[in-house]
Amino acid sequence: MSSIASYTKTHDQRIQDDVMQQITWQPEIHSKDISVKVQDANVMLTGFVHGYLEKLAAERAAKTVFGVVSVANDIEVKPPSMRTDPEIARDVVEALRIHASVPDEKIKVAVSGGFVTLTGAVDWHYELENAETAAHSINGVRGIVNLLQIKQRATSEQVRQKIEDALKRMVDLDARSMSVYTSDGTVSLYGNVHSWSEREKAERAAWQAPGVQQVSNHLTIHP
Structure with missing residues (x-):
């Protein structure tokens, strides 16, 4: 028992x-x-950083380490100088407007205490991600609540088939060890992968299918 501990x-x-x-x-x-x-290989990050992008960078760094099975990011963002919510909202709106891959006319922005909430509907997941990334870059942002919805564009069977085909094309993923289930725009992934990187690659592949509203990633990491 002592040797295991x-x-x-x-x-x-x-x-x-x-x-x-x-x-x-x-x-x-x-x-x-x-x-x-x-x-038990589950990582918890705590402490303080000056910007939200720095917080995300710390999480990404932790996920690249071999053997990590999960990351809880409890790092708090404390900007060096506080900005008002209207100032932050103005800059977020402008960042969305100038981003070439963001349909800014479909997105509404609200800010409270430095936390940005995005609402509206977009056509693709990459538009949702780009909107969040644009908001991340604004000085004074302490966090993002992304409530953007993705419009339904395909049947559940079409979505499942596209995701399975995408997983089979990825050279560093074993599609045979994964199962894909779809229902009303929600995709559920089950099975085993070797690393956090493989787990995220499979999830990104699922998000790229048209009309996906949510991905529940139940893939288990077995290094």
């Missing part, structure tokens, strides 16, 4: 050290106030 502790410590080094390695992360805790 010792192995788990050593394994978690290795992941903790690797995550901290990976975060330190990222040029876009400047904060020295990020803490990393690991339990």
Whole structure:
């Protein structure tokens, strides 16, 4: 029993050290106030950063570390200088307007306490992602609540077939170890993958199908 406990502790410590080094390695992360805790390969990030993009960069860095099975990002954004909600809203609206791949006329913006809420309906998931990315870049944003909806464009069977075909085309994914279920715009993924990167690639493939409203990723990581 003691040898198992010792192995788990050593394994978690290795992941903790690797995550901290990976975060330190990222040029876009400047904060020295990020803490990393690991339990059973599940990573929790806490501390403070100056911008929302920095918070996301820390999460991405943690997910690239081998052996990580989940990441809880509880890092708090504390901008160096506080901006008013109307100032932030104005800049977010402008960022959406000038982004070539964002249908800004279909999106409404609300800001409260530095947290931006996006509402409306778009045609594709990449438009939803681009809108969120544009809002992330604005100084003073502390968080994003993305309530954008995607219009239904295909039947559940058509969506399932497109996703399965996409997974089969991806050289670094074993489509045979995954199952795809679709219903009313919601896609559920089940099965096994070898890393967090593979898990996210499968999810991105699901999002690329037309009309997908939600992806429930139940893929299990087995390094």
